[in-house]
Amino acid sequence: MLVNGAVITGKGAAKGRSAEEVEQIRAILHGRYDDLTAEYEVAVSENQKLRLVEIGDAAGDDQADSGSKTAERDAATSLIRTLLDRRTQAEHAMQALENGTYGNCEGCGNPIPVERLEVFPSATTCVNCKQTRERRAS
Structure with missing residues (x-):
């Protein structure tokens, strides 16, 4: 099955992937x-510009401004x-791929x-x- 251009075999388990499949997922x-x-x-650049504008343009601001x-x-x-956060998730998934655990849940194993991996690799x-x-975090 295809996952955003990469072939995922079986139920999405990490084991049994060919080198080509691993390279596609890695890419x-x-x-x-x-x-x-x-x-x-x-975003960081835009945020810095916004802050510079605020510093130079704060005089005379009312509550709405x-x-x-x-x-x-x-x-x-x-x-x-x-x-x-999303970049960290991608890094974490790349590490799981390197470890051979990509496609297996870290919680339950x-x-x-595959449908989840297709939407969110x-x-x-x-x-x-x-x-x-998420329930525990809230």
Whole structure:
């Protein structure tokens, strides 16, 4: 089965992949990492520009202006944090690929459904384990 251009055999388990399949998956994950790195660099640059404008343009701001600037700053910071998290996930998935565990859930050890890997190649947990982690975190 194809996962974003890479062939996944069986139920998505890491074992039994050919060298070509591993290279295809590696290329997808590296591409994802590179794209996220580029997005991150743009977001950081835009955030720095926003802060410079704020510093030079804060005089005479009323509450609405201050609120708008705070909202923009929070949105920019949130985007940067999200991009870093997604990039870390891609790195983690690349490490799992190198270890031969890519496609297996880190929580329960079962194969991650191919459908999940098709949508989110960086996934390292099945849906049930991911939901459990999110519940514990909140």
